[in-house]
Amino acid sequence: MNILILGSGGREHTIAWKIAPSDKCRNLFVAPGNSGTAKIATNVPVSVTDFEAIKAVVLNNKIMMVVVGPEDPLVLGIHDFFLADEALKNVAVIGPQKAAAELEGSKEFAKEFLYKHNIPTAAYECFNAKTVEKGYAFLDTLKPPYVLKADGLAAGKGVVILNDIDEAKAELKAMLIDAKFGTASTKVVIEEFLDGIELSCFVLTDGKNYKILPTAKDYKRIGEGDTGLNTGGMGAVSPVPFADEAFMSKIRERIVIPTINGLQKDNLPYKGFVFIGLIKVGDDPKVIEYNVRLGDPETEVVLPRLKNDLVTLFQAVANQTLDKITLEIDERAATTVMLVSGGYPEAYEKGKEITGLENIEGSIAFHAGAQVEDNKIVTSGGRVMAITSYGTTYQEAIKKSYQNIEKLHFDKMNYRKDIGFDL
Ligand code: AMP
Ligand code: GLY
Numbered sequence: 001m002n003i004l005i006l007g008s009g010g011r012e013h014t015i016a017w018k019i020a021p022s023d024k025c026r027n028l029f030v031a032p033g034n035s036g037t038a039k040i041a042t043n044v045p046v047s048v049t050d051f052e053a054i055k056a057v058v059l060n061n062k063i064m065m066v067v068v069g070p071e072d073p074l075v076l077g078i079h080d081f082f083l084a085d086e087a088l089k090n091v092a093v094i095g096p097q098k099a100a101a102e103l104e105g106s107k108e109f110a111k112e113f114l115y116k117h118n119i120p121t122a123a124y125e126c127f128n129a130k131t132v133e134k135g136y137a138f139l140d141t142l143k144p145p146y147v148l149k150a151d152g153l154a155a156g157k158g159v160v161i162l163n164d165i166d167e168a169k170a171e172l173k174a175m176l177i178d179a180k181f182g183t184a185s186t187k188v189v190i191e192e193f194l195d196g197i198e199l200s201c202f203v204l205t206d207g208k209n210y211k212i213l214p215t216a217k218d219y220k221r222i223g224e225g226d227t228g229l230n231t232g233g234m235g236a237v238s239p240v241p242f243a244d245e246a247f248m249s250k251i252r253e254r255i256v257i258p259t260i261n262g263l264q265k266d267n268l269p270y271k272g273f274v275f276i277g278l279i280k281v282g283d284d285p286k287v288i289e290y291n292v293r294l295g296d297p298e299t300e301v302v303l304p305r306l307k308n309d310l311v312t313l314f315q316a317v318a319n320q321t322l323d324k325i326t327l328e329i330d331e332r333a334a335t336t337v338m339l340v341s342g343g344y345p346e347a348y349e350k351g352k353e354i355t356g357l358e359n360i361e362g363s364i365a366f367h368a369g370a371q372v373e374d375n376k377i378v379t380s381g382g383r384v385m386a387i388t389s390y391g392t393t394y395q396e397a398i399k400k401s402y403q404n405i406e407k408l409h410f411d412k413m414n415y416r417k418d419i420g421f422d423l
Contacts, residue, residue, distance in 0.1 A: 001025065001064040001065060002026055002029070002062050002063045002064060002065075003025050003029070003311070004028075004029045004030070004031060004044075004057060004065070004066045004067070005019070005028070005031075005033075005041070005066075005067045005069060006048045006069050006073060007048060007068075007070050008030075008037075008048075008368075009034070009069065009368045009369075009383070010036075010296055010297055010299070010300050010338070010367065010368035010383065010385070011069050011070075011293075011294055011295070011299040011300070012030060012033070012034075012037060012069040013034060013037050013366045013368070014299045014300050014366050014388075015069065015294075015299065015303065015310070016030055016033075016037045016040055016041050017303075017364070017366070018303045018310045019067070020041060022310065022311040022312075023309070024311040024315070025311055027042065027061065028040070028042070029041060029042050029043075029057065030043050030044070031044045031045075031046040031047075031048065031054065031057060032046060032047065032048070034367045034368065034369070034380070035377045036366060036368075036370065038372055044057050048068075048070060048073045049072055049076055051073075051076075051078060054078070055081075055087075055088060058088060059087060059088075063091065064091055064092065065091065065094070065311070065315075066082070066091060066092070066094065067314065068095035068272070069293065069294070071104050071105070071153065071291060071292055071293050072153070074096060074098070074272075074292050075102070075105035075153060075292075076098070077101075078093065078095065079093045079095055079096060079097045079269075079271075080098050092271075092314065092315070092318035093271070094271065094272050094273075094314050094317060094318070095271070095292065095293065096268070096269065096270040096272050096292050097269040097270070099268050100263060100269055100292065101292045103268075103274075103290040103291075103292055104289075104290055104291045104292040104293075105153060105292075106151050106152060106187075107126075107150070107152075107158075107189045107289070108187055108189055110290050111124050111126070111189060113266070113290075114287055116262070116266075119287055120254055120284065120285065120286045121286055121287040122191040122192040122194050122286065122288070123192040124190060124191035125138050125191075126151070126187055126188070126189050126190075127172070127176065127187065127188050127190065128176060128186060128188075129176045129177055132172065132176050135190060136169050138190055139168050139169055139172065139190060142192065142193075143193075144164070144193075145162060145163050145193045146161070146162050146163075146168035146190070146193070147159070147160075147161050147190065147191045147193050148160045148162070148168065148171055148188055148189075148190055149188065149189040149191065150175055150181040150184045150185035150187075150188060151185065151187035151188060152181070152185070152187075154181040154184040154185070156230065157181070157230070158181055159230075172188060172190070175188045176188055194279045194281050194286055194288070195281065196279045196286075197242065197279070197280050197422065198279050198280075198288070199215055199217045199240045199242075199278050199280065200215065200217065200218065200276065200278065200295055200298050201213075201251055201255070201275075201278055202214070202215075202273055202274070202275055202294060202295070203256055203259070203260070203273070203274040203276065204272070204274075204317060205260055205263070205272070205274060205317070205322070206271055206316065206317045206318075206319070206321070206322040207263065207264070207269060207270045207271055208322075208323075209320070209321075210256060210260045210322065211313075211327050212252065212256060212327075213327070214238045214301075214306070214329055215240040215243045215248075216236050216237065216238040216239075216295070216298040216302050217236060217238075217423070218234075218235070218295060218297060218298050219233065219234045219235045219236065219419055220232075220233055220234070221234070222234065222344070222345060222416075223416075224416055224417060224421075225418065225421065226422070229345050229346070230345070231344065231345045231383070232296060232297075232345075232382075232383055233295065233296060233383075234338045234416045234419070235337045235338055235386075235415075235416055235419035235420075236295075236298045236300060236335070236336050236419075237333070237334075237335050237398070237419065237423065238301035238302055238305055238333065239305075239333065240423070241423050242280065242423070247280070247283070247285065250283075250284065250285055251276075251285050254284075254285065255278070255287060256276070259274065259276070271317050273294045274290060274291075274292065275290065275291035275293060275294060275295050275298075276290060277289040277290070277291065296368075296383075297338050297383075297386045300334075300336040300366045300386040301334040301335060301336050301388060302334075304364070304390065305330040305332070305334050306327070306329065306330070307329065307330055308325070308327055308328055312325070313325060332390040332391060332392060332397070333390065333391050333393055333396070333397050334388060334389070335388070335389055335391070335394050335398040335401055335419060335420060336366070336386040336388040336389075336401065336419075337386070337387050337398070337401045337402065337405060337416065338368070338383050338385070338386050338415060338416075339384045339387065339408065339410075339413055339414070340384060340413075340415060341369070341379055341382050341384060341412060341413075342411075342412025342413070342414050344382035344414070348412070349379075349411075349412065350369075350378070350379050351373070351378050351379065351380070352378060352379045352410040352411040352412065353376050353378050353410060353411075354370060354377045354379060354384065354385070354409070355408070355409050355410070356409050357377065357408065359408075360407060360408070361404065362389065362400055362404070363388060363389040363400055363401055363404040364388045364389075365387055365388075365404075365408075366385065366386040366387075366388060367384075367385055368381060368383045368384055369381015369382060369383050370384055379410055384410070384413075385408075387401045387405055387408075388401065389404070394423065395420070398420050401419075402417070
């Protein structure tokens with residue numbers, strides 16, 4: 001069948017890399033794609049939120065499956081758009097419907113869901129411009145650090161953690177009164193700070209059945225030792241060594257099963273990936289957030305460890321027969337290191353030629369913010385490329401990634417040299 005992937009990051013290149021060799025995939029398209037997907041699929045210059053243009057691509061190319069990479073089209077209701085259209089309703093869409101995508105689209109909605117289904121998470125309250133004074137009073141009852149979250153999508157920047165009570169109150173005012181994140185901060189969730197080590201758990205569900213994919217840990221801060229500004233993610237490791245069988249069984253029993261049951265009870269139609277952001281507090285997992293898609297760069301270590309044919313898995317999701325499938329996971333560890341443009345996550349330059357890719361041995365370069373221009377591969381974003389390697393241990397894998405990075409170059413290339421340092 002013909003398949004379309006929506007998105008243009010390292011995540012989408014990895015999904016394309018996994019789908020392209022499948023016997024079940026005839027023609028693969030990526031919208032809009034990048035220089036990595038251009039090599040293994042056909043890129044189509046269409047925005048992931050332009051549903052009418054996507055419809056035309058699907059009909060013109062007889063596409064029967066659409067895999068949605070990022071959250072925006074899901075929160076905007078792309079799955080519902082397909083179901084409501086006579087010509088598109090039989091196309092399989094991998095990604096939840098709009099009502100369920102609110103788990104990522106609204107932090108308040110996610111917290112209400114977690115509480116309602118008794119899933120462990122941080123205590124919280126939600127405020128708006130009218131209740132800002134109550135928000136200040138609530139902050140006074142908490143101990144630092146203070147965690148403030150813009151309710152809506154804010155391109156990964158909507159969570160602010162502050163140590164000083166006056167700064168926390170000023171931030172609450174900036175979000176609610178001064179619309180710091182536009183309409184995304186019309187409401188703000190203030191929650192208890194959870195102290196522990198983070199990991200991500202990825203679940204594929206058909207709405208009834210579920211499969212837990214390998215765990216991963218990403219490194220969000222720009223600086224070594226987890227310092228400096230937040231980024232989309234600077235590297236990742238899978239599996240997470242501290243997520244042993246006892247801990248995974250707590251995640252399954254206390255979090256994954258109640259989440260899948262909760263989706264059904266609340267009538268939230270879900271055929272896709274659930275990304276559960278977790279924090280290990282003492283010996284117990286608590287949910288920090290839900291995302292309704294795969295993580296980036298976690299995908300770059302999770303999918304390479306999945307041995308199953310991804311198209312077969314997605315067909316089972318579409319047909320609600322995921323219970324018939326057994327996941328096969330590569331025993332090896334996988335790690336990835338993200339190469340970023342100098343200056344990222346603040347201002348950076350684009351259009352820098354990337355050289356040395358042909359010299360990579362034993363690693364995979366998943367392209368992110370990179371495009372083909374005049375037959376050259378040039379940077380086009382902050383996060384440029386994720387270098388993934390396998391190893392018997394994550395230490396061995398990470399060494400391989402760093403050895404290959406030595407062979408790569410672009411002007412002002414930056415990356416973290418300590419991925420996995422805390423494991
Ligand atoms: P999010 O945008 O929801 O992924 O949050 C960004 C980051 O903020 C998370 O990855 C955590 O590191 C941190 N964070 C969010 N909520 C909490 C919390 N309740 N306690 C401690 N850290 C948190
Ligand atoms: N790496 C975190 C995310 O994809 O949201």
